[in-house]
Amino acid sequence: MTPIVEVRDLHKRFGELEVLKGIDFTVAEGEVVSIIGASGSGKTTLLRCLNLLEEFHQGDVLIGGEAIGYHLRRGQRVRIGEREVARQRAMTGMVFQAFNLFPHMSALDNVTLGLTKVRGMPRPQAIELADHWLDRVGMLERRDHRPSQLSGGQQQRVAIARAIAMSPKVMLFDEATSALDPERVGEVLETIRSLAQEGMTMVLVTHEMRFARDVSDKVVFMEDGRIAEQGPPQRLFLNPDSPRLQAFLKTSSF
Amino acid sequence: MNYHFNFAPILDQWPVLLSGLGLGLLLALVSIAIGSVLGLVVAFASRAPSPWLRSLAFTWISILRNLPILVIVLFLFFGMPQLGLSLDKITSFIVALSLYASAYMAEVFRGGLLSVPKGLTEAGQAIGLTSFRIKRYIVLPIMFRNALPAFGNNFISLFKDTSLAATIAVPELTFYARKINSETFRVIEVWLVASLLYIVCCYAITLVLRAMEKRLVLEKN
Amino acid sequence: MEWDYFLNEVVANRDALLHGAAITFAVSLIAILAGTVLGIVIGIAVTYGGKPLRWPARLYIDIIRGTPVLVLVLATFYVSSAVGLNLNAFQAGALALTLFCASHVSEILRGALQSLSRGQIEAGRAIGLTFGGIFRYILFPQALRYALPTWITAAVEMVKASTLLSVIGVAELLLTTQQIISNNFLNMQFYLLAGVIYFLIDFAIEQVGRFIGRRLDQPTRRAV
Numbered sequence: 001m002t003p004i005v006e007v008r009d010l011h012k013r014f015g016e017l018e019v020l021k022g023i024d025f026t027v028a029e030g031e032v033v034s035i036i037g038a039s040g041s042g043k044t045t046l047l048r049c050l051n052l053l054e055e056f057h058q059g060d061v062l063i064g065g066e067a068i069g070y071h072l073r074r075g076q077r078v079r080i081g082e083r084e085v086a087r088q089r090a091m092t093g094m095v096f097q098a099f100n101l102f103p104h105m106s107a108l109d110n111v112t113l114g115l116t117k118v119r120g121m122p123r124p125q126a127i128e129l130a131d132h133w134l135d136r137v138g139m140l141e142r143r144d145h146r147p148s149q150l151s152g153g154q155q156q157r158v159a160i161a162r163a164i165a166m167s168p169k170v171m172l173f174d175e176a177t178s179a180l181d182p183e184r185v186g187e188v189l190e191t192i193r194s195l196a197q198e199g200m201t202m203v204l205v206t207h208e209m210r211f212a213r214d215v216s217d218k219v220v221f222m223e224d225g226r227i228a229e230q231g232p233p234q235r236l237f238l239n240p241d242s243p244r245l246q247a248f249l250k251t252s253s254f
Numbered sequence: 255m256n257y258h259f260n261f262a263p264i265l266d267q268w269p270v271l272l273s274g275l276g277l278g279l280l281l282a283l284v285s286i287a288i289g290s291v292l293g294l295v296v297a298f299a300s301r302a303p304s305p306w307l308r309s310l311a312f313t314w315i316s317i318l319r320n321l322p323i324l325v326i327v328l329f330l331f332f333g334m335p336q337l338g339l340s341l342d343k344i345t346s347f348i349v350a351l352s353l354y355a356s357a358y359m360a361e362v363f364r365g366g367l368l369s370v371p372k373g374l375t376e377a378g379q380a381i382g383l384t385s386f387r388i389k390r391y392i393v394l395p396i397m398f399r400n401a402l403p404a405f406g407n408n409f410i411s412l413f414k415d416t417s418l419a420a421t422i423a424v425p426e427l428t429f430y431a432r433k434i435n436s437e438t439f440r441v442i443e444v445w446l447v448a449s450l451l452y453i454v455c456c457y458a459i460t461l462v463l464r465a466m467e468k469r470l471v472l473e474k475n
Numbered sequence: 476m477e478w479d480y481f482l483n484e485v486v487a488n489r490d491a492l493l494h495g496a497a498i499t500f501a502v503s504l505i506a507i508l509a510g511t512v513l514g515i516v517i518g519i520a521v522t523y524g525g526k527p528l529r530w531p532a533r534l535y536i537d538i539i540r541g542t543p544v545l546v547l548v549l550a551t552f553y554v555s556s557a558v559g560l561n562l563n564a565f566q567a568g569a570l571a572l573t574l575f576c577a578s579h580v581s582e583i584l585r586g587a588l589q590s591l592s593r594g595q596i597e598a599g600r601a602i603g604l605t606f607g608g609i610f611r612y613i614l615f616p617q618a619l620r621y622a623l624p625t626w627i628t629a630a631v632e633m634v635k636a637s638t639l640l641s642v643i644g645v646a647e648l649l650l651t652t653q654q655i656i657s658n659n660f661l662n663m664q665f666y667l668l669a670g671v672i673y674f675l676i677d678f679a680i681e682q683v684g685r686f687i688g689r690r691l692d693q694p695t696r697r698a699v
Contacts, residue, residue, distance in 0.1 A: 083384060092380075096373060100373040102392055103396060104472060114381035114382060118381060257557065316681075320678050321674055321677075322634075325673060329666035329670060332656075332663075333662045414544070415543070417546055421545075428546055442558070445550035448546055449541075449550060452542050453538060457541065
C-alpha cells in the first residue's frame, strides 16, 4: 500500500547552513508519528517542508503518492505554480504552535473559510461540517466567539478543527502545546489523542515525551538535520540505541 | 481690557458658517477616500518584490510628507495652468489634499501590513488559500482594523488642513471667518466661534471613530 | 527662453529668496525652542500634575490640537491687536507657532512618560529621591530617548506650518516667492522652486532625526 507520506533524501538549506541533510521516512495510513529532538535539530523545518511552507533543495516529498512542490523540466527542478502549491497544501492539515487563528473571524468562520473558498462548498454545508468538527473538539458552544475571547487551549482546539475539517490526508502538528499554559496542555493533548484513536494519520513535532510514547506508532529522533534513530516508541524510549538519544531522553521530562 | 462682546453679527451668519464647515468636512472625506486608495497602492508598492517599485513608493512618500501642504495647494492651483492643466479651485484643492493624504495613508497602511503576523499568512497557506485570497480574506481585513486609529488621526488632520482652501478662496469655514472678520471687525468673537466649531467638529469625529474602533479593532491576547 | 528667463529671475531675486529662507528658519527655530520649553512644562503637568494643574493643561492641548494651525495663526494675529497687544506679524506668527509646537511637544512627552513603568517612580521613592530627582535622573533621560525621533518630526511640521505665516504678511520664503511671482508670473517654476527648498530643509531634518534615532537605538540592541 502506498504510504500517506513518503520523504526521500530531503535536503534543505538556509543560505549556507544546511538544516536538513538527507531525510528518509514514511508514514503509513492511520499511523501516528512523533518527531522528537533538541531545538535546532531540524524537526520543525522538516514538518514545514511537508506542506511546502518551506522550500527544499533536494529530494522528494510525496503525499498520497503525489510528489509535491517541484517537477522536472528538462532535467531541472522547478517549483510548481502557486495554484498547484495551494492545492497540494490543502492535502495536509497544519496546526501551529501559536494557533494562528484569524483574529477578525469567529471560531466558526475560521473553520468555514477554507471549506468555502478552497473546497468550494456551499455555505450551509460548510457550516454543518464546521459545526460537526467544532463539536468534536468540544468548541461548538463557542462557535461565535472571536479568538481573543478564547483561552489558548480553546484556540488551539478551534485550530485543530479548522485543519481537520478540510479532510486532509495527514495532520501535521508543530509543537501544538508549547505555547499553552501548563493547565491547558491536557485538553489539547486529549483532543489529539482521540483523533489518533479514530485512525487519523498524524505527524507531530513535540516536546511531550510521555504523550509521544503513549500515542505514537513510531517515533523519529532527529539530531543535527538527520534522523538519528526511528522505531516503535517502546524500543526508542526503553532501549535507545544511540548514546545521543540516551542523553536527550535523560534531559527530557516525562 | 475694554472690549464689549457682541456675537450678534456672527450669529447672523450662522447658516453660512455651517455650510463652510460642511464643505470642509466634505473636502476632507473625498480627499481621504482618494488618498486611501492611492496610499494602499503605494503601501503595497513599498513591499513589492521589485526594487524599482519599492524606491518609487518611498520617494513618493518622502516627497509629499516633506512638502508644506500650502505649497502643494498653490502649485497645483496657480502653477498647473501654465502646463495647460486648469482645474477649478475645489477640484484643484481636492487633488492637492488627496496627494498629501496618500503619503500619510501609505505610511498607515504600511504599518498595518507589518502588523499582520506572518503566522496568519502561513495558516492561510496551510488550508490551501492562494496568495490573492490570503490578502483579500486575511491580510487586508486585519490591516484595516489595525490601521483604524491612525486612519482617524489622519482624517482629523486632513479636516483641519481644509482650512487652507481659504487661501484659494474656496468658501469653507476659515474663508467665511476671515470675511466676517473684515466686514464686522468682531475680531475676537469670530475667531472664537470659528475655533470652537473646528474643535467641536474634531471632537465629534473622535467620538465616532472611537465607537468604530471599539467595534472593529482587534484586542491583543 | 522661458528656462533662461526663469534662471535670470532666480539670480535677480536671490537676495530676497535667501532673506525669505532666513525668516522661515528664524521663525521655525523660535517656535521649536520656545514651544519645546512650554511643551515640557505642560507635558509634565498633564502627566503628573494634580487636578488643578492637569485640567488646564489638558484643556490647552485639546483646544490647540482641535484648531487648524491657519485659524490659530489668523486668530493670534487679529485678536492680539484687538486686545491691545501690539504684536507685528512676525511676532504674532511666532507666538501662534509656539503655541502649536507646545501642544505637540507636550503630547509627545506625555506619550513617552506614560510608556515608562510606574514601578520606576516607586523604586525612586524607595531610595529616597524627591519627585524632582526622580524626574530628572530617572524619567526624563528615558523619555528623551523615546521622544527625540518624534520631536524631530515635530520640527519638520513647524517648518511646514511656517508657510501659513505668509497669509498674515510675514515675508518668509513662501510669501517672498509669491511676491516674486507677482512680478514675473512664473507661477509653476517658482512654486516648484519653493517646494524643492522646503523639501530639502525638511528632508535634511528628517535624516538627522533618523540618524539620532538609530544612535539611540544601538545600546538597547547591543544589550539584547
